[in-house]
Amino acid sequence: MKADSSKAWVVAIVLAILGFAGVQVTLYLSYFYTPTQVTPGTLWVVTPDGGAPISLYESYRIFFIHLPSAYATASCCALTALGGVLLLLTRKPVWESLVVSAAEVGLCVGALVLLTGTLWADYAWGSGRLGSGWNWEPRLTTMLILWLAFAALVVVRRAVEIQQLRTQVTAVYGILLGPLYPLVSKAIEINQTSHPRNFSDLMSAPEIALTKQIASVGVLVALLALVALRVQWNELARQIRMERSA
Amino acid sequence: MSALGALLRRELIVELRTKSLLSSMALFAALCVMIVGLGVRGLNGDETFHRFVLAMLWVCSLFACVVGLNRAAVSDHRRAFFSALLLAPHDAANIYASRLVAVLAVLLATQALMVAMAVPMLKLAFFDQPLMLLVVPMADIGILAPGVLLASVTGRIRGGEALLTILLVPVIVPVFLGAAGATDALQAGLGFRGAMPYLLLLGICDTMFAALGVMLFGKLNET
Numbered sequence: 001m002k003a004d005s006s007k008a009w010v011v012a013i014v015l016a017i018l019g020f021a022g023v024q025v026t027l028y029l030s031y032f033y034t035p036t037q038v039t040p041g042t043l044w045v046v047t048p049d050g051g052a053p054i055s056l057y058e059s060y061r062i063f064f065i066h067l068p069s070a071y072a073t074a075s076c077c078a079l080t081a082l083g084g085v086l087l088l089l090t091r092k093p094v095w096e097s098l099v100v101s102a103a104e105v106g107l108c109v110g111a112l113v114l115l116t117g118t119l120w121a122d123y124a125w126g127s128g129r130l131g132s133g134w135n136w137e138p139r140l141t142t143m144l145i146l147w148l149a150f151a152a153l154v155v156v157r158r159a160v161e162i163q164q165l166r167t168q169v170t171a172v173y174g175i176l177l178g179p180l181y182p183l184v185s186k187a188i189e190i191n192q193t194s195h196p197r198n199f200s201d202l203m204s205a206p207e208i209a210l211t212k213q214i215a216s217v218g219v220l221v222a223l224l225a226l227v228a229l230r231v232q233w234n235e236l237a238r239q240i241r242m243e244r245s246a
Numbered sequence: 247m248s249a250l251g252a253l254l255r256r257e258l259i260v261e262l263r264t265k266s267l268l269s270s271m272a273l274f275a276a277l278c279v280m281i282v283g284l285g286v287r288g289l290n291g292d293e294t295f296h297r298f299v300l301a302m303l304w305v306c307s308l309f310a311c312v313v314g315l316n317r318a319a320v321s322d323h324r325r326a327f328f329s330a331l332l333l334a335p336h337d338a339a340n341i342y343a344s345r346l347v348a349v350l351a352v353l354l355a356t357q358a359l360m361v362a363m364a365v366p367m368l369k370l371a372f373f374d375q376p377l378m379l380l381v382v383p384m385a386d387i388g389i390l391a392p393g394v395l396l397a398s399v400t401g402r403i404r405g406g407e408a409l410l411t412i413l414l415v416p417v418i419v420p421v422f423l424g425a426a427g428a429t430d431a432l433q434a435g436l437g438f439r440g441a442m443p444y445l446l447l448l449g450i451c452d453t454m455f456a457a458l459g460v461m462l463f464g465k466l467n468e469t
Contacts, residue, residue, distance in 0.1 A: 088462070088465050138423070142419065142423075145416050145419040146416070148415075148416045149416030149417065152412045152413050152416055155412065156409055156412065156413055159403060159405065159406075159409055160403055161403075161404075162402075165399065165402060165403070168399065168465065168466050168467075168468070169399050169466075171465070171466075172395065172396075172399070172462050172465070172466050173396075173413060175458065175462065176392060176395075176417050176458065177417075179420070179454060180416070180417070180419070180420075183419070183420045183423075
């Protein structure tokens with residue numbers, strides 16, 4: 001048991017080092033490798049009111065944090081659902097730790113998605129004033145709701161005092177969270193939207209496409225590291241509680 | 247009589263005798279319509295006004311649902327009916343399905359009252375769009391399917407009434423999007439074709455949430 005736990009800690013720490021390195025490489029590439037050129041059609045964006053396209057200039061660099069964070073939030077959503085199913089099937093406490101950890105990390109990366117998206121939208125769609133870009137379009141709204149759902153799971157667990165009931169709520173709510181990300185993903189097809197549907201224009205610059213791929217991998221490894229560390233932390237806390245009560 | 251039929255009969259008989267759900271939900275809905283009416287009394291009855299009123303009625307329906315679900319769950323747990331039902335030798339999914347159908351019936355009655363009040367008080371043009379008779383029950387099922395499931399837990403928690411709202415609202419956002427979208431499309435005169443994508447979304451949500459409810463209700467209430 002202790003050997004398994006040590007191995008899990010080693011895996012989590014290795015993932016954390018790789019994830020940290022990935023994020024550093026992403027930041028370096030996004031600032032020093034990707035171009036600032038403003039060829040029409042490459043780094044331009046159409047404004048929501050149908051006006052003339054505006055140049056993104058340097059603002060598009062936030063995309064290398066925003067998009068991988070959105071992928072990370074989707075992964076957290078999938079992990080909560082998967083953990084919920086496994087928890088109901090096996091009743092092993094480690095799966096409860098997975099659901100909680102994925103929800104907590106999802107809360108953090110989801111906040112990053114909302115924050116970076118809002119800051120960029122303030123520049124691209126708004127007047128530059130904080131909050132001027134928030135226009136309640138479907139992608140933004142559904143992402144906010146997903147973030148609130150992660151928060152609800154964390155808050156409700158604290159409100160339930162009976163251990164068995166807490167485990168059951170965690171499992172079932174984790175499963176119910178699962179279908180929310182496909183909704184966020186498909187939200188831009190439900191209604192007209194100012195959120196970019198795809199980034200094909202941006203990806204036509206090879207430096208940007210390469211940096212985006214490295215950023216996605218780097219941030220996803222960092223996410224896995226955070227979830228793995230949090231699972232280990234929660235398991236350790238549970239073992240200490242059990243030893244104290246014994 | 248099947249177990250589901252017997253449980254449904256029990257739910258409806260209890261409700262007919264006590265009227266506990268109908269009275270609380272209907273009174274809440276009536277108060278909501280009155281408050282909305284007071285808030286919009288000075289506005290012109292243009293298209294924006296009608297869209298706003300319909301959106302407000304959906305919000306009122308949602309919170310009337312929460313009031314009813316809380317009332318039913320807390321009452322069951324306080325009188326230990328729920329534990330007795332779980333001890334009976336039948337699939338726990340029957341309890342879920344019977345509660346879902348019973349609360350749906352009460353909610354539809356409440357919404358009929360809301361519409362009856364909103365037509366004169368809020369100048370609601372509900373009867374111009376007969377397809378709303380399809381949208382409303384579809385949205386209700388989408389709200390109640392996860393609602394009944396989650397209320398069975400929050401009813402057992404101290405202060406769980408507030409928690410049900412926190413847990414339920416994020417999960418039913420797709421249903422709300424579908425309901426509001428279909429209502430908007432019908433109101434704009436786009437007909438069945440215009441409302442089709444939203445009806446499809448509602449259908450997917452109803453099927454998914456009802457299936458999850460049937461599968462998870464027993465697991466959630468194991469002791």
